Amino acid sequence: MSTTPVVRAEHLRKSYGSTLAVQDVSLTVERGEIFGVLGRNGAGKTTTVEMIAGLRRPDGGTVRVLGLDPATQAAAVHDKVGLQLQESALPDRLRVQEALELYASFYAAPADPVDLLDLLGLTVKRDTAFKDLSGGQKQRLSVALALVGRPEVAILDELTTGLDPHARRETWAVVEAVRDAGVTILLVTHLMEEAERLCDRIALISGGLVAATGTPEQIVDLAQGEHVLRVRPERPVPDEVLLGALTGVPDVREAVVEDRALVVRGGGALVQGVLVALARHDVATRDVRLERASLEDAFVSLTGADGADAQPVTTSAEV
Ligand SMILES: Nc1ncnc2c1ncn2[C@@H]1O[C@H](COP(=O)(O)OP(=O)(O)OP(=O)(O)O)[C@@H](O)[C@H]1O
Numbered sequence: 001m002s003t004t005p006v007v008r009a010e011h012l013r014k015s016y017g018s019t020l021a022v023q024d025v026s027l028t029v030e031r032g033e034i035f036g037v038l039g040r041n042g043a044g045k046t047t048t049v050e051m052i053a054g055l056r057r058p059d060g061g062t063v064r065v066l067g068l069d070p071a072t073q074a075a076a077v078h079d080k081v082g083l084q085l086q087e088s089a090l091p092d093r094l095r096v097q098e099a100l101e102l103y104a105s106f107y108a109a110p111a112d113p114v115d116l117l118d119l120l121g122l123t124v125k126r127d128t129a130f131k132d133l134s135g136g137q138k139q140r141l142s143v144a145l146a147l148v149g150r151p152e153v154a155i156l157d158e159l160t161t162g163l164d165p166h167a168r169r170e171t172w173a174v175v176e177a178v179r180d181a182g183v184t185i186l187l188v189t190h191l192m193e194e195a196e197r198l199c200d201r202i203a204l205i206s207g208g209l210v211a212a213t214g215t216p217e218q219i220v221d222l223a224q225g226e227h228v229l230r231v232r233p234e235r236p237v238p239d240e241v242l243l244g245a246l247t248g249v250p251d252v253r254e255a256v257v258e259d260r261a262l263v264v265r266g267g268g269a270l271v272q273g274v275l276v277a278l279a280r281h282d283v284a285t286r287d288v289r290l291e292r293a294s295l296e297d298a299f300v301s302l303t304g305a306d307g308a309d310a311q312p313v314t315t316s317a318e319v
Pocket residue numbers: 016019020021022039040041042043044045046047048190
């Protein structure tokens with residue numbers, strides 16, 4: 001039995017003057033999942049979620065949130081969507097619980113601030129002024145504020161940017177707790193580790209287009225270089241002999257020598273091909289390790305060149 005998706009966006013398009021921020025984005029978010037919108041800075045992620053939240057009107061395409069049109073049914077969408085946007089700021093002296101109570105007063109049937117403080121690990125900070133919170137605590141408060149209207153879906157934009165690794169991990173745990181409490185989550189991030197750790201499915205956005213959609217594993221598999229094989233020769237072998245042995249071996253896409261180990265990227269029957277080729281060149285091996293390529297490898301492979309804003313890709317792969 002299929003249920004209505006929480007979010008269905010089809011062929012969204014949005015320009016700012018001559019900047020085509022979102023060229024063609026389609027995505028579907030199902031109930032109960034953490035869905036990641038992943039891409040580099042400037043890829044069009046925030047513009048996409050702002051159209052989903054009804055903060056911006058698309059130039060083209062359609063959005064439905066729980067069957068509602070955010071452009072024409074803004075009030076109804078507002079009741080069902082909790083928004084945590086980049087860099088939310090509150091008055092310095094406002095205390096944590098006061099902020100929650102203030103936001104709760106905007107809703108007819110808000111969540112209990114005490115429960116939210118507990119869920120987000122802020123109970124001990126409830127009397128602390130906003131300016132005295134750490135970066136991670138401010139972010140958790142911003143999530144609490146996004147949840148105060150008891151939304152069915154929460155949009156969290158660059159939630160952990162600027163946090164140290166410890167605070168980041170704590171925030172991830174909070175996001176999972178929120179999902180476990182029954183809220184569907186649309187998570188905007190440029191951090192691949194975050195997407196891999198948290199998301200059930202991801203839309204990888206590049207140049208205003210969807211480069212790939214799927215689970216983190218599916219996206220990794222889609223990318224070239226599905227596997228990374230690391231082989232250490234038993235005795236020292238010159239680099240050129242190691243690399244030369246791989247000439248013509250099918251499925252090898254890239255090979256380098258790192259710290260005396262041969263590191264080979266490729267797909268298909270990579271292990272067999274490499275080990276047979278080395279044996280033919282009398283290279284005995286020990287310590288053979290096959291690793292799956294990371295989402296980071298896939299990200300680079302699917303969104304083009306490394307570095308700043310990626311070039312638009314012209315194909316979209318739905319997996
Ligand atoms: N209000 C605006 N006016 C003009 N151009 C804008 C505006 N907002 C975004 N842009 C441009 O649109 C493009 C997409 O921006 P958007 O913020 O959607 O990307 P993003 O993927 O969320 O990036 P980031 O991670 O840096 O927030 C960028 O080139 C950006 O400079």
